[in-house]
Amino acid sequence: MSIPLVFEILFVWVLTSLNSQLEAEMRREAHAKDVVRTVFKLQRDLLDCATAAAAFSLTNDVYSDERFPLTRRWIKQDLEQLDILIGNNPEQTRKLKYAHVVAERGLKLFDDLKSRRAEAATLDSLIGTGTTYGRVRSLVGQMGGATRDIIEEEERILAQSPGMQSQHREMLQNALIVGVGLNVVVAVMLAMFFSKGITKRLEIMSENSSRVAKGEPLHPPVEGSDEIAQLDQTFHRMVDDLNQAEIKRQQLLQTVSHDLRSPLSSVRGILTLLSAGAMGPLPEKALGKVKIAESDVERLIKLITDLLDLEKIAEGKSQLEVAPVQVKRLVERAANSLVSLAEEKGINISRTIDPVQVLADEDRLVQVIVNLLSNAIKFSPDGGEIEVEAAMVETVASTAGSPPKQMIEITVADHGRGVPEDLQEKIFERFEQVKKTDATESGGSGLGLAICKSIVELHGGSIGVRQNQGGGSIFWLRIPQGRS
Numbered sequence: 001m002s003i004p005l006v007f008e009i010l011f012v013w014v015l016t017s018l019n020s021q022l023e024a025e026m027r028r029e030a031h032a033k034d035v036v037r038t039v040f041k042l043q044r045d046l047l048d049c050a051t052a053a054a055a056f057s058l059t060n061d062v063y064s065d066e067r068f069p070l071t072r073r074w075i076k077q078d079l080e081q082l083d084i085l086i087g088n089n090p091e092q093t094r095k096l097k098y099a100h101v102v103a104e105r106g107l108k109l110f111d112d113l114k115s116r117r118a119e120a121a122t123l124d125s126l127i128g129t130g131t132t133y134g135r136v137r138s139l140v141g142q143m144g145g146a147t148r149d150i151i152e153e154e155e156r157i158l159a160q161s162p163g164m165q166s167q168h169r170e171m172l173q174n175a176l177i178v179g180v181g182l183n184v185v186v187a188v189m190l191a192m193f194f195s196k197g198i199t200k201r202l203e204i205m206s207e208n209s210s211r212v213a214k215g216e217p218l219h220p221p222v223e224g225s226d227e228i229a230q231l232d233q234t235f236h237r238m239v240d241d242l243n244q245a246e247i248k249r250q251q252l253l254q255t256v257s258h259d260l261r262s263p264l265s266s267v268r269g270i271l272t273l274l275s276a277g278a279m280g281p282l283p284e285k286a287l288g289k290v291k292i293a294e295s296d297v298e299r300l301i302k303l304i305t306d307l308l309d310l311e312k313i314a315e316g317k318s319q320l321e322v323a324p325v326q327v328k329r330l331v332e333r334a335a336n337s338l339v340s341l342a343e344e345k346g347i348n349i350s351r352t353i354d355p356v357q358v359l360a361d362e363d364r365l366v367q368v369i370v371n372l373l374s375n376a377i378k379f380s381p382d383g384g385e386i387e388v389e390a391a392m393v394e395t396v397a398s399t400a401g402s403p404p405k406q407m408i409e410i411t412v413a414d415h416g417r418g419v420p421e422d423l424q425e426k427i428f429e430r431f432e433q434v435k436k437t438d439a440t441e442s443g444g445s446g447l448g449l450a451i452c453k454s455i456v457e458l459h460g461g462s463i464g465v466r467q468n469q470g471g472g473s474i475f476w477l478r479i480p481q482g483r484s
């Protein structure tokens with residue numbers, strides 16, 4: 001900031017001093033003109049006065065009588081004016097003193113010339129004035145000599161002044177052009193310097209924000225003490241706080257997984273033994289309570305397992321072991337694990353599976369299909385029908401110009417109560433359920449579909465639900481095709 005400021009002050013100073021030099025030169029010229037004009041006026045008035053005196057002495061006319069005192073006053077005024085104009089120039093003042101003396105002498109002589117007529121009023125007495133006229137002529141000549149030096153000096157100034165003025169004007173013009181040019185250059189350079197400094201630092205900050213998202217270490221704080229640097233420092237502090245919070249969250253999860261899951265598993269073991277009568281027969285009422293406790297503990301363990309599962313996927317710790325796998329095999333494995341649950345409700349699971357393969361982590365995808373199937377069983381009426389289908393579909397490419405992708409679509413259709421349209425996206429978020437009672441009545445936690453979504457997206461696929469035309473819902477998932 002101080003560099004352009006100093007430059008601007010210097011520029012204004014140069015312009016002002018050049019301008020005042022030009023003005024001084026113009027004033028000098030005007031002053032010289034005033035002096036010359038006044039000197040000429042003095043000479044003219046002296047002649048006028050002499051003429052008036054002479055004319056009066058010869059003709060005794062009223063006009064000359066009146067004109068004489070007037071011109072006499074003018075001579076005094078001219079001298080006063082000259083005193084003021086060249087009062088501060090000792091050399092010129094010295095020359096002017098002589099002009100004063102000549103003028104005084106002249107005035108006396110003119111008075112004398114005029115009074116003679118008044119006194120004598122005869123032609124004879126005027127004879128003597130012949131010498132007086134000679135004296136008048138010589139006096140005018142003396143005045144010319146006295147003022148010549150003054151005029152010469154001023155005329156020299158008048159001759160030099162136009163050249164000096166145009167020289168000053170040229171300098172002023174050049175200074176203006178150079179100054180404005182430099183101003184533009186400095187402004188452009190400063191704009192480039194500042195914008196480069198700002199954009200570079202903003203780029204670092206923007207990269208930092210994507211590094212946070214990827215979990216990579218941040219760039220060191222940007223230099224400076226301005227708003228951008230302060231914003232970056234706040235961002236670094238915020239990320240440090242987030243990292244601390246993340247460490248605490250992980251510690252909490254570890255505590256939950258070890259300190260809660262292990263004792264719960266042993267409680268479940270004891271309850272299973274109790275309900276199986278391994279520790280002796282239990283009274284009917286006690287057996288009922290033990291069974292309820294067993295299923296509650298079972299639900300708690302599933303909830304903890306689901307939570308830890310989701311955390312692993314979110315942290316990216318869950319590595320997929322991807323390989324081409326037959327969809328038929330995946331569906332069979334999932335359906336087989338749910339045979340007893342389906343039989344309990346008299347539900348039939350029909351399958352129409354094309355001989356297609358997907359590129360997937362087999363166990364993870366079986367987990368997804370099991371979740372969809374168990375939900376379908378849970379929400380189907382007794383004796384209902386569930387249809388599982390799989391076929392190849394072509395999806396429109398996300399980027400223009402690239403060929404359409406071939407995906408495998410697996411659908412699980414049921415004829416249960418269905419999922420209302422406004423909740424079809426929401427139920428894939430954590431702890432979201434269609435009805436508040438779903439948690440207690442069907443023993444769910446609302447995490448299963450969130451896990452399914454994470455797993456499918458890890459495979460580069462997508463998942464969703466739509467209305468089944470015959471009532472109920474159709475859950476679908478699309479996974480990239482696997483070639484053997």
Ligand code: ADP
Nearest residue numbers: 375376379427433434438444445446447448449
């Ligand atoms: P959970 O079943 O453990 O509660 P999910 O995430 O698997 O958790 O399901 C979330 C919610 O979605 C369920 O609680 C239920 O309200 C709804 N839902 C899931 N599948 C179906 C289905 N086939 N029919 C109707 N509602 C369903």
